Amino acid sequence: MELRHLRYFIAVAEELNLTRAAQRLFIAQPPLTRQIKQLEEELEVQLFIRKARGLELTQGGLYFLQQARTIMERLDASIEGTRQIAQLRKTVFAIGFVPSVFFGQLPFMVRRLRRNKNLEIVLHELKTQEQVEALKSGKIDIGFGRVHIEDPDVEQEVLFNEPLIAALPASHPLTCQSPTMAELAEVPMVAFPAGSGPNFADIAQGLFHRRGLKVQVIQQVNDLQTALSLVASDMGFALVPEQVHKLKREGVEFVPVGDEKLTIPVIASRRRGENPNAAMRLVNTILAELVENRLTGRYP
Known part of the structure; x- marks a missing residue:
């Protein structure tokens, strides 16, 4: 299986129409049909139900679509991070957040982080469930949300x-x-x-x-x-x-x-079991200070 198989599959799964997917991918329809058939044969799973008016994902296809998107998101995040580090010689640190948490002290944390010339801070507005998926794919390094999500790969900490x-x-x-x-x-x-x-x-x-x-x-x-x-x-x-x-x-x-x-809680989400790098240690230090300010009534 090659990455192009995943890209082709995602396009077909989103369009649910081989003609439109082929146009989106700038390839002819017959080769695309063959690639999807090869993918199904390799997986030994039927991914689509062929119908008169288009395609429908099977349960196996729905699951594989979720996994394929996660793989491609992680790949894209790795490529983008590599480019930024090479160009800027900085460590890219990505933060996911729900908008309501940014009316408190978290903007102060971002300002503090941006003072570090070795860090490139990237912000992504994401719901808490989306943050969990983004952590697993490597799109973000930490998330701030409001909702408890059970996931074996992610740990959550209630800040206050x-x-x-x-x-x-x-x-x-x-x-x-x-x-x-x-x-x-x-x-x-x-x-x-x-x-x-x-x-x-x-x-x-x-x-x-x-x-x-x-x-x-x-x-x-x-x-x-x-x-x-x-x-x-x-x-x-x-x-x-x-x-x-x-x-x-x-x-x-x-x-x-x-x-x-x-x-309502303010929750920090991180990848479970990951040793914190220098950027994460700095974030944890700033967070500890902000939480103390919050709990004692002191604000910066």
Whole structure:
């Protein structure tokens, strides 16, 4: 099996049409069909079901697609890292993050790292599950998210728990008090991010469900800024991490939840069992300082 087999397979799996895949790869269709057949013969697995209107992945094909993408992502990351190191003579250190964690102290960590002339810092906005896959493929070196993910190749560390607050339309009567969970449950909810879990939206809605409260999700959006825009448009409320109040968004009031203290973790994800290099040791040192600042109420 050669790398071109993986590239051909991924193209066909994404297009589910041999003609379109061949055009995308700039090759003729008959050679592509032969390459896919050879791959199936080598694997001794049927990857596609041939249908009149195109192709459909088998269960084996779906699994192989995930593995092939991981291999190609790791290869691309290795190539890019090699080029950057050769060109810049720097160590490339890649960080994955969910946007909500960058309203706290993590930008300070990035600034500290960028002062090191031997480091090239690369940032990738990724959901926590995507961070786990990116760690395994070598695309990133550390990730910062909100959700616990069970994976034997990745270890997660809870840095601290951040309070959750309610973002409400500025004209809403609940801004005059600290609303209870039951009161918030009567207001339509803007959830983020959209898409399959586990994610922040699942955690936020789960806080209500575990208390026997039902919430009406009026809209799911992909990012925090859009969620706040909808709140400002009087569509509903959103639960957000405490540090988000620094945005001071026009038309939005941030208020604490009155009846109990709600928190959400900030989680660092790393490859399990990997000996930290100099860059990672520096990151760990800075993180320890930032966590201490957070826990003791001191901020840089």
